[in-house]
Amino acid sequence: EKTKTSFFNKLGKAVAGKSKVDDDVLDNLEEVLVTSDVGVNTTLKIIDRIEARVSKDKYMGTDELQTILREEIAGLLSETNIGEETEFKIPNTKKPYVIMVVGVNGAGKTTTIGKLAHQFKSQGYKVVLGAADTFRAAAIDQLQVWADRVDVPIIKQKMGSDPASVAFDTLSSAVTTEADVVIIDTAGRLHNKINLMNELTKIKRVMDKVVDNAPHDVLLVLDGSTGQNAFEQAKQFTKATEVTSLAVTKLDGTAKGGVVIGISDQFQIPVKYIGVGEGIEDLQVFNKFEFVDSFFKL
Amino acid sequence: MFDNLSEKLDKALHVLKGHGQITEINVAETVKEVRRALLDADVNFKIAKEFTNRVREKALGQNVLTTLQPGQLMVKIVKDELTELMGGDAEGIDLSGNPSVILMSGLQGSGKTTFSGKLANYLKTKKTKKPLLVACDVYRPAAIDQLHIVGEQVGVEVYSDRGNNDPVAIAKAGISQAKSLGCNVVIIDTAGRLAVDQEMMDEIANIHKAVKPQETLFVVDSMTGQDAVNTAKAFNDILNFDGVILTKLDGDTRGGAAISIKSVVDKPIKFIGTGEKMEAIDVFHPSRMADRILGMGDVISLVERA
Ligand SMILES: Nc1nc2c(ncn2[C@@H]2O[C@H](COP(=O)(O)OP(=O)(O)OP(=O)(O)O)[C@@H](O)[C@H]2O)c(=O)[nH]1
Ligand SMILES: Nc1nc2c(ncn2[C@@H]2O[C@H](COP(=O)(O)OP(=O)(O)OP(=O)(O)O)[C@@H](O)[C@H]2O)c(=O)[nH]1
Ligand SMILES: [Mg+2]
Ligand SMILES: [Mg+2]
Numbered sequence: 242e243k244t245k246t247s248f249f250n251k252l253g254k255a256v257a258g259k260s261k262v263d264d265d266v267l268d269n270l271e272e273v274l275v276t277s278d279v280g281v282n283t284t285l286k287i288i289d290r291i292e293a294r295v296s297k298d299k300y301m302g303t304d305e306l307q308t309i310l311r312e313e314i315a316g317l318l319s320e321t322n323i324g325e326e327t328e329f330k331i332p333n334t335k336k337p338y339v340i341m342v343v344g345v346n347g348a349g350k351t352t353t354i355g356k357l358a359h360q361f362k363s364q365g366y367k368v369v370l371g372a373a374d375t376f377r378a379a380a381i382d383q384l385q386v387w388a389d390r391v392d393v394p395i396i397k398q399k400m401g402s403d404p405a406s407v408a409f410d411t412l413s414s415a416v417t418t419e420a421d422v423v424i425i426d427t428a429g430r431l432h433n434k435i436n437l438m439n440e441l442t443k444i445k446r447v448m449d450k451v452v453d454n455a456p457h458d459v460l461l462v463l464d465g466s467t468g469q470n471a472f473e474q475a476k477q478f479t480k481a482t483e484v485t486s487l488a489v490t491k492l493d494g495t496a497k498g499g500v501v502i503g504i505s506d507q508f509q510i511p512v513k514y515i516g517v518g519e520g521i522e523d524l525q526v527f528n529k530f531e532f533v534d535s536f537f538k539l
Numbered sequence: 540m541f542d543n544l545s546e547k548l549d550k551a552l553h554v555l556k557g558h559g560q561i562t563e564i565n566v567a568e569t570v571k572e573v574r575r576a577l578l579d580a581d582v583n584f585k586i587a588k589e590f591t592n593r594v595r596e597k598a599l600g601q602n603v604l605t606t607l608q609p610g611q612l613m614v615k616i617v618k619d620e621l622t623e624l625m626g627g628d629a630e631g632i633d634l635s636g637n638p639s640v641i642l643m644s645g646l647q648g649s650g651k652t653t654f655s656g657k658l659a660n661y662l663k664t665k666k667t668k669k670p671l672l673v674a675c676d677v678y679r680p681a682a683i684d685q686l687h688i689v690g691e692q693v694g695v696e697v698y699s700d701r702g703n704n705d706p707v708a709i710a711k712a713g714i715s716q717a718k719s720l721g722c723n724v725v726i727i728d729t730a731g732r733l734a735v736d737q738e739m740m741d742e743i744a745n746i747h748k749a750v751k752p753q754e755t756l757f758v759v760d761s762m763t764g765q766d767a768v769n770t771a772k773a774f775n776d777i778l779n780f781d782g783v784i785l786t787k788l789d790g791d792t793r794g795g796a797a798i799s800i801k802s803v804v805d806k807p808i809k810f811i812g813t814g815e816k817m818e819a820i821d822v823f824h825p826s827r828m829a830d831r832i833l834g835m836g837d838v839i840s841l842v843e844r845a
Contacts, residue, residue, distance in 0.1 A: 275584045278764040281575055346787060347648025379685035386680030431790040464648065468581030468764025470792040491647060494733040496766035
């Protein structure tokens with residue numbers, strides 16, 4: 242908190258009564274943004290926006306400047322990031338509502354699924370999990386532990402079996418049991434592995450055969466401590482599976498996850514959730530203003 | 540996104556060559572491109588700044604301004620500086636203990652459990668050692684199962700104690716078990732933890748104190764961004780670790796975190812992870828890493844063409 246205020250104070254003092262932001266302030270801002278993993282391109286874009294605003298609305302004070310910073314940075318986040326919701330909602334027009342979860346190795350997919358299942362279940366939805374990571378050691382057991390914790394059914398096969406077949410089984414079962422939400426876990430994969438990305442496309446395609454237009458949501462999980470490589474991840478996973486939303490994990494640490502600003506801006510994919518711990522309750526709906534403010538805290 | 544440095548330097552060097560007279564401004568411009576490339580590669584902000592300041596001084600000191608091939612000299616300076624920063628060639632790991640104890644540490648999901656299996660396999664097949672894997676992650680769902688499967692895959696015994704949730708006790712018992720099984724290396728897998736989690740950091744400090752490892756390794760995801768310095772420093776402050784393991788280099792990340800970590804803790808990067816399979820382990824080569832971070836393969840060919 243102290244750092245945050247002092248940053249804005251410093252910024253305010255340097256700017257108050259001037260029609261131009263001086264280089265010191267901009268350097269300072271650049272440092273804050275780049276060290277939050279916002280990236281050089283997006284940082285320059287933000288600085289341009291601030292400079293334009295400052296030269297337009299002259300003589301501003303600290304408070305105004307703070308507001309402008311928040312607005313301009315948050316403005317880059319996809320329009321669909323409302324940033325005020327606190328509830329986990331699923332549209333009730335589709336039943337079952339199918340969510341497929343994708344991402345690179347170790348990003349936090351399985352954990353996020355456990356937390357999400359818990360949220361949906363507490364709202365009274367009937368949830369089913371599909372263990373379509375049949376590759377990583379004990380991935381199925383890990384999802385099973387989460388299913389037990391949340392107390393929801395899991396559909397699984399043996400390790401090494403065809404993930405598309407697991408997804409098919411899960412959706413079939415969800416239809417039979419009249420489940421409201423299905424969440425499909427997939428194996429972590431690096432986005433430059435063509436075969437693995439093709440496999441993902443295949444898993445996705447098979448779902449549509451059981452439930453119309455499934456999956457309805459493809460959630461890309463990004464590790465909040467990832468740097469600029471997250472761009473390429475977003476690009477390649479979108480290419481393979483038409484990603485519809487993002488979750489940023491591990492924001493309970495010192496990493497800021499700023500790379501999602503540029504990603505959301507460029508690909509127009511909303512950030513929906515943030516992970517803030519390993520516990521079942523540690524998933525929050527993304528709030529863009531809180532997110533931006535966190536850059537200015539130490 | 541990952542515009543090659545070669546392209547950028549090409550542009551900047553073009554300026555250097557094109558102008559009848561090379562000025563300090565041209566050098567500054569080139570240096571700026573280098574800095575930007577470092578930031579795009581996830582090198583820490585401060586470290587990139589210091590690095591490019593040194594490059595600028597060297598460039599001016601070595602009379603880049605009057606040399607016939609300023610571009611070539613510039614590239615050489617950058618590359619040398621980076622390779623030097625990255626450290627000498629890979630050092631092995633200390634296997635002098637009986638048994639030798641190796642302790643894994645790092646953030647959640649960085650690749651500790653997978654690397655534990657790879658290292659066990661490597662020591663068994665390449666160094667004719669008899670390792671024992673010890674499962675000290677008592678938190679992550681199915682972490683113990685995961686290590687057992689990994690151990691099975693490489694044919695290495697795994698010690699675990701499912702009823703026990705005290706990692707210090709498990710680690711100690713693991714070492715006794717190694718002695719009675721005649722194992723000469725003990726690899727201790729631990730839970731992922733954040734540097735800001737005091738309780739968990741105390742826990743690993745206690746494991747460290749109790750087992751006195753010959754090697755404490757910090758496992759880090761090569762895709763890590765600016766936070767790499769904070770984490771590396773925090774773990775090093777508590778564990779004074781002996782080496783760094785850089786995982787997931789089979790991806791297309793530039794891996795600038797490697798420079799950041801090296802600069803901030805000055806510990807050698809010992810191994811890299813290049814895949815999910817148990818054979819996907821390699822020793823670390825500083826100059827290859829320097830090339831990767833800068834997209835230098837391209838830069839060198841560019842200069843050779845010129
Ligand atoms: N601190 C913290 N840890 C998290 C968070 N989300 C996940 N983790 C941890 O990160 C590690 C990896 O999480 P997983 O859910 O297994 O990740 P994954 O993407 O399913 O991994 P793979 O299936 O191996 O690709 C685990 O130790 C989780 O407990 C978070 O928001 N905060
Ligand atoms: N592609 C690739 N994947 C890797 C590599 N090393 C580990 N992984 C994958 O990364 C994910 C996380 O690896 P783990 O070994 O479970 O990581 P960890 O540090 O033990 O995770 P926690 O115990 O949850 O903290 C898994 O999906 C692994 O298969 C690597 O070098 N390349
Ligand atoms: Mg998983
Ligand atoms: Mg592990």
